[in-house]
Amino acid sequence: GAVVSQHPSWVICKSGTSVKIECRSLDFQATTMFWYRQFPKQSLMLMATSNEGSKATYEQGVEKDKFLINHASLTLSTLTVTSAHPEDSSFYICSAQTGRGYGYTFGSGTRLTVV
């Protein structure tokens, strides 16, 4: 139980375009979701915390106008990377609070490559 589905699993886009990543809780309602970015050989870096129906809270140094987060329902949160540039290439991971014994469940991640 407590599955989070994240897609796409990988995406390649041209510089200057926008990319949307979806994170869905399949068998539970997630009032809180988290978005992370991970560069090679580094740990997960928390980007923002999103709560259903309200604006996301961004970590210091994360541009909220560039990384748009929408958490419009209890089962879906999206991260849109706007005007992507090669330096935005990274592994993006979402997580949701399950409210069950598993605590927090993570998506399988999205590998973004901007060319």
Place this chain on the structure above:
Amino acid sequence: DAKTTQPPSMDCAEGRAANLPCNHSTISGNEYVYWYRQIHSQGPQYIIHGLKNNETNEMASLIITEDRKSSTLILPHATLRDTAVYYCIVPDDMRFGAGTRLTVKP
């Protein structure tokens, strides 16, 4: 900054127990400690969590010190598939430290 600190790397022989320590000296009284592991290019996988009692499940055991300032994850019989980066986190923070890269060797 993350509330947890872990050694950067550890090696373990296949079939032996792997003991991974974590310091969380600033943890508050009602905060749980969670352990996850991440295999290359995948999302973190839940392993186990605890508050103050020792816990055991089909994957691992978790030993928490009486003062709750540290804990140890135990993989009783490590296999090559247990090679991964292991993270302990305090969920109220949800920030990850560097984790421990465990390498299980044949």
